[in-house]
Amino acid sequence: MASAEEVAREAERRDIRTRWLLSAPALLVIFFAATGPLLIVLVYSFLTPGPYGDVKWQFSPEAWISVFMERDIFDDTLSLAAAHVTIFWRSIKLAIITTIATLALGFPTAYFMATRSEKTRDLWLFLITIPFWTNLLIRTFAVLQIIRNEGLINTVLLKLGIISAPIQILFTDTAILIGMAYVYLPLMVLPIYASMEKLDFRLVEAGYDLYATRFQVLRRIIFPLVKPGVIAGSILVFIPALGAYVTPIVLGGGKNMMLSNLIELQFGQGRNWPLGSALSIAVMVIVMVALLAYVRNAGRSEVRHG
Amino acid sequence: MARSFAIKHQPGFTAIAATCFVVLYLPIVVLVAYAFNAATSTSEWGGFSLKWFQSAWQNSQVIDATLRSFQIGAVAAILATIFATMAALATTRTAPYRGLTFKYAAINQPLMVPEIVTGVALLIFFSRIKIFTGYSGLGYLIAAHTAFCIPFAYLPIRARLENMDLTLERAAADLYATPWQTFRRITLPLLWPGILAGLMLAFVISLDDVVITEFVKSGGQDTLPTYMLGQIRRGITPEINAISTVFLLLSVVIVTLFFFISRKRD
Numbered sequence: 001m002a003s004a005e006e007v008a009r010e011a012e013r014r015d016i017r018t019r020w021l022l023s024a025p026a027l028l029v030i031f032f033a034a035t036g037p038l039l040i041v042l043v044y045s046f047l048t049p050g051p052y053g054d055v056k057w058q059f060s061p062e063a064w065i066s067v068f069m070e071r072d073i074f075d076d077t078l079s080l081a082a083a084h085v086t087i088f089w090r091s092i093k094l095a096i097i098t099t100i101a102t103l104a105l106g107f108p109t110a111y112f113m114a115t116r117s118e119k120t121r122d123l124w125l126f127l128i129t130i131p132f133w134t135n136l137l138i139r140t141f142a143v144l145q146i147i148r149n150e151g152l153i154n155t156v157l158l159k160l161g162i163i164s165a166p167i168q169i170l171f172t173d174t175a176i177l178i179g180m181a182y183v184y185l186p187l188m189v190l191p192i193y194a195s196m197e198k199l200d201f202r203l204v205e206a207g208y209d210l211y212a213t214r215f216q217v218l219r220r221i222i223f224p225l226v227k228p229g230v231i232a233g234s235i236l237v238f239i240p241a242l243g244a245y246v247t248p249i250v251l252g253g254g255k256n257m258m259l260s261n262l263i264e265l266q267f268g269q270g271r272n273w274p275l276g277s278a279l280s281i282a283v284m285v286i287v288m289v290a291l292l293a294y295v296r297n298a299g300r301s302e303v304r305h306g
Numbered sequence: 307m308a309r310s311f312a313i314k315h316q317p318g319f320t321a322i323a324a325t326c327f328v329v330l331y332l333p334i335v336v337l338v339a340y341a342f343n344a345a346t347s348t349s350e351w352g353g354f355s356l357k358w359f360q361s362a363w364q365n366s367q368v369i370d371a372t373l374r375s376f377q378i379g380a381v382a383a384i385l386a387t388i389f390a391t392m393a394a395l396a397t398t399r400t401a402p403y404r405g406l407t408f409k410y411a412a413i414n415q416p417l418m419v420p421e422i423v424t425g426v427a428l429l430i431f432f433s434r435i436k437i438f439t440g441y442s443g444l445g446y447l448i449a450a451h452t453a454f455c456i457p458f459a460y461l462p463i464r465a466r467l468e469n470m471d472l473t474l475e476r477a478a479a480d481l482y483a484t485p486w487q488t489f490r491r492i493t494l495p496l497l498w499p500g501i502l503a504g505l506m507l508a509f510v511i512s513l514d515d516v517v518i519t520e521f522v523k524s525g526g527q528d529t530l531p532t533y534m535l536g537q538i539r540r541g542i543t544p545e546i547n548a549i550s551t552v553f554l555l556l557s558v559v560i561v562t563l564f565f566f567i568s569r570k571r572d
Contacts, residue, residue: 015400016403016404018396019396019397019400019403020396020405021396022392022393022395022396023392023393023396023397023409023413025388025389025392025393026389026390026392026393026413026456026460027393027409027412027413029385029386029389029449029452029453029456030412030413030415030416030453030456031412032449032453033428033449033450033452033453034415034416034419034424034427034428034450034453034454035412035415035416036431037424037427037428037430037431038419038423038424038427040427040430040431040434041423041426041427041430044430054433105322105325105326106326108316108318108319108320108322108323108326109322109323109326109327111316111319111323112319112320112322112323113323115314122569126562126565127327127330127331128327128330129561129565130557130558130561131330131331131334132561133507133510133514133557133560133561133564134334134554134557134558134561135513135514135531135550135553135554135557136514136516137514137516137531137534137535137538138337138534138550138553138554139333139334141337141534141538141542141546141550142333142334142336142337142550143333144538144542145333145336145337145340145542145547146332146333146336152332152336182329182330182333185326185330186330189326201313201314204313204314205313208311208313214315214316214317218316239418239420240420240421242420243420243421243422243423243517245421245422245516245517245520246516246517246535249535249539250535250538250539254539259422260420260422260517263422263426264422264521267426267429267521273430276426277426277430280422280423280426280427281423283420283422283423284419284420284423287418287419287420291418
């Protein structure tokens with residue numbers, strides 16, 4: 001005879017088995033068409049490039065060496081690969097500046113939205129959701145038309161007589177920066193808004209009662225309380241900005257490469273799949289490091305304020 | 307005096323917010339306006355005209371790419387939504403069990419990896435399978451799109467499930483409904499808005515994708531975004547504005563529907 005306890009345990013076991021069966025299709029699809037192939041990239045980064053693309057199944061650390069180093073074709077000595085270092089630095093720098101810029105603009109915007117009356121709040125949320133789900137390529141293309149030499153900005157400035165010749169913005173790092181800040185702004189606003197919406201303004205009031213200045217209230221009360229949203233937004237902006245592919249092509253004109261364009265090059269004309277793979281893994285590592293830093297930082301601050 | 311002190315005020319925040327909203331919409335308005343420009347050059351205004359819409363409509367490459375986008379988007383969104391619904395049922399309303407955290411991490415994994423890396427990984431993996439099986443159809447694109455759509459479809463469905471009242475299902479069970487009957491008659495109808503929202507999100511996400519599609523597609527498998535990217539690289543014509551305008555309109559319609567479905571209180 002099975003005891004009641006055994007029956008309950010059997011029921012629980014069956015429940016968990018059903019739950020695994022139910023999640024199996026989603027997990028399998030993600031494993032085969034997203035996660036699993038990442039392991040192949042890691043393997044490929046240690047192989048020898050094939051003559052027409054693809055790889056020869058022969059171990060070689062060469063791809064990893066050439067991520068940052070260049071081999072002299074005459075005497076085989078290694079030197080720093082200036083071009084790669086420049087592109088790495090440009091990508092990281094632009095991703096960080098984009099994150100800061102979207103935070104500087106997105107934080108006040110989210111605050112503005114969260115302090116509206118309940119009815120109008122939905123309207124503002126709707127207005128920020130539209131660009132959020134609008135095609136990224138189309139929005140980048142829209143920026144292109146604004147900042148090019150014959151675009152709105154230059155036309156207006158010329159007409160007003162502020163400048164005598166169009167400012168060359170397009171095909172510069174500034175153009176990439178403007179484009180990324182523009183397309184990723186909603187990604188920053190939405191999570192901050194989600195945190196801000198739950199903010200208890202009685203705490204703010206208490207701060208003022210205790211003679212805090214506006215800035216002190218912002219820094220010591222509001223900011224710590226919405227920090228989870230700020231962290232989520234920063235991650236959501238930093239990851240795609242680091243791997244940005246469309247923006248540098250459309251606004252950088254192909255001259256100012258970012259990491260993703262360098263990677264694509266290895267799978268196209270470069271015909272160096274192992275190097276492309278090694279660079280991809282390097283991008284992943286940077287993302288992981290950034291994520292870990294954020295998570296650790298978030299954990300620490302929670303302890304401090306909690 | 308104290309009562310008139312606005313506690314919610316922060317200096318300059320409203321001005322920044324206003325600037326943000328103007329800046330977000332201005333380029334889109336300009337883009338749409340130039341779609342109706344009669345001039346061939348995109349730098350001057352030559353009067354109102356619909357000729358670019360007409361020329362896009364008669365461009366068989368555009369129509370092909372659009373149909374392909376819809377085909378991939380529809381299949382991928384439906385598959386992703388079904389799988390995400392099952393996964394959401396398996397990961398909500400339960401005491402933590404072994405593997406639950408793993409499931410969360412696995413389902414959200416596509417969001418944590420830059421698209422370029424996934425694109426490269428799939429290029430390598432699928433090129434192997436292509437050599438192996440000789441198949442080079444749309445299946446690869448559909449598989450890739452389904453995978454990265456799952457976390458997006460999962461979000462609203464899971465949120466809906468977590469806010470759902472358990473008592474109705476318990477009542478059904480008390481009245482001798484089988485688990486399947488309870489699911490069909492109680493859970494599914496209550497979950498429906500979440501599922502619809504997930505489906506629409508997944509469809510929009512699939513329609514938007516450039517990077518992964520660019521790496522996975524075989525020759526002649528351009529979707530609308532990859533076709534447009536190719537055109538923009540070659541030089542811009544108002545035809546791109548016209549296509550963008552139609553695309554934008556579609557996105558706005560879907561987002562509006564999504565917004566009202568997911569915000570609707572029971």
